[in-house]
Amino acid sequence: MERRRRNAEVKAEKEEISRLNQDTPHWELLAMITQYRNTITLSPLSYNDFIEDHLITVAVRKRPLNKFDLVKKEIDIITIPNKNQLIVHEPKYKVDLTKYLDNHVFTFDYTFNETCSNQIVYKYTAQPLIQTIFEGGYATCFAYGQTGSGKTYLMSGCPKNLKEKGIYALTASDIFKEANSEKYDDLKLEISCSFFEIYVKKVSDLLNGKQTLKLLEDGKQQVQVVGLTERTVSSVDEVLHLIKIGNEERASGQTSANVNSSRSHAVFQICLRSKLNPKKIHGKFSLIDLAGNERGADTFFSSKTTKMEGSEINQSLLNLKECIRALGRKGAHLPFRGSKLTQVLRDSFIGANNKTCMIAMVSPGVSSCENTLNTLRYADRVKELGGSEVQGS
Numbered sequence: 499m500e501r502r503r504r505n506a507e508v509k510a511e512k513e514e515i516s517r518l519n520q521d522t523p524h525w526e527l528l529a530m531i532t533q534y535r536n537t538i539t540l541s542p543l544s545y546n547d548f549i550e551d552h553l554i555t556v557a558v559r560k561r562p563l564n565k566f567d568l569v570k571k572e573i574d575i576i577t578i579p580n581k582n583q584l585i586v587h588e589p590k591y592k593v594d595l596t597k598y599l600d601n602h603v604f605t606f607d608y609t610f611n612e613t614c615s616n617q618i619v620y621k622y623t624a625q626p627l628i629q630t631i632f633e634g635g636y637a638t639c640f641a642y643g644q645t646g647s648g649k650t651y652l653m654s655g656c657p658k659n660l661k662e663k664g665i666y667a668l669t670a671s672d673i674f675k676e677a678n679s680e681k682y683d684d685l686k687l688e689i690s691c692s693f694f695e696i697y698v699k700k701v702s703d704l705l706n707g708k709q710t711l712k713l714l715e716d717g718k719q720q721v722q723v724v725g726l727t728e729r730t731v732s733s734v735d736e737v738l739h740l741i742k743i744g745n746e747e748r749a750s751g752q753t754s755a756n757v758n759s760s761r762s763h764a765v766f767q768i769c770l771r772s773k774l775n776p777k778k779i780h781g782k783f784s785l786i787d788l789a790g791n792e793r794g795a796d797t798f799f800s801s802k803t804t805k806m807e808g809s810e811i812n813q814s815l816l817n818l819k820e821c822i823r824a825l826g827r828k829g830a831h832l833p834f835r836g837s838k839l840t841q842v843l844r845d846s847f848i849g850a851n852n853k854t855c856m857i858a859m860v861s862p863g864v865s866s867c868e869n870t871l872n873t874l875r876y877a878d879r880v881k882e883l884g885g886s887e888v889q890g891s
């Protein structure tokens with residue numbers, strides 16, 4: 499009796515779904531994913547979950563489907579069942595052309611679903627690293643993922659809703675709070691910000707009209723960005739202003755702003771110095787909005803420039819992975835000279851007090867499936883142990 503009722507319910511539900519989705523080309527896929535989701539219990543991350551202490555934190559954030567996705571009749575192929583797992587439902591065909599789902603299960607330190615705000619992502623990723631810079635270390639936070647996956651939204655904040663601050667401003671705000679606490683009275687700390695961009699091999703100052711900057715390596719292998727603007731700041735509003743100027747500068751001077759900024763790495767740094775010894779850096783927080791990691795699907799049509807950009811981006815992202823891994827394996831070879839990005843961040847990868855987090859950003863849509871899997875596999879390998887992808891069915 500009970501079973502018959504349940505079967506009838508399931509049948510009704512399936513019919514409902516196919517009715518709702520008759521106008522989506524992916525209705526069959528959607529029905530399979532919905533069926534899969536109905537078999538699992540969701541227990542997502544909550545605001546009060548335990549914050550773990552890691553040298554390298556690797557997390558994933560899924561953005562919600564947006565109106566562009568809906569126009570394209572995209573469907574959401576990502577399920578986040580709990581606070582550290584993520585499932586990609588990849589559509590595949592059997593030899594007889596029947597569709598099936600290849601469900602890839604990944605495990606990370608944290609997985610954030612589409613309902614998580616920037617504030618929550620921040621709480622589990624960058625915020626636990628604030629202490630590091632007060633203790634004299636370097637903290638670094640990367641947003642990694644394909645163009646359109648939400649990297650800039652996470653780092654700079656939502657352009658349409660100023661309440662949804664990004665990690666740059668949230669980090670600065672907590673650094674101000676901490677610097678004003680009595681503990682640091684003796685150090686007489688001063689806080690400054692710089693913001694620059696790395697495009698192919700060119701470093702440009704986003705707080706000084708995109709002036710080209712040179713890198714200089716001294717005898718101790720320390721890398722300096724010569725002439726980089728450093729603005730002393732004392733309030734979050736001042737920081738928000740710098741972010742705005744920098745982002746406008748980043749988007750300028752190119753026919754398509756989106757194309758330009760998606761192909762460059764943006765580096766926002768917050769530096770702590772003691773007024774007693776202003777030449778020496780006490781600690782530094784680097785926050786990086788990385789270039790889009792998508793492989794040129796349209797390589798056939800792309801110009802020589804785009805190909806060159808693409809291989810430069812790939813090279814710098816591969817190098818970055820090796821450098822972060824070296825941080826986790828003390829004393830390992832550090833291939834920091836392999837790209838401008840890792841050169842300017844060299845100090846983040848050496849030293850006992852440094853900590854890093856990487857937030858892999860994913861778009862939920864089925865047309866991003868391949869890029870999403872690439873992003874997750876890269877993020878998986880950033881951690882020493884890696885290999886946490888499990889094939890399910």
Ligand code: ADP
Binds near residue numbers: 644647650656
């Ligand atoms: P990227 O910098 O990776 O290319 P963007 O940050 O520009 O991507 O995001 C692409 C689009 O998606 C933007 O319109 C952005 O406002 C929107 N978006 C990204 N993440 C979210 C989110 N978590 N919630 C709502 N909208 C988002």
Ligand code: MG
Binds near residue numbers: 649650651759760
């Ligand atoms: Mg962006």
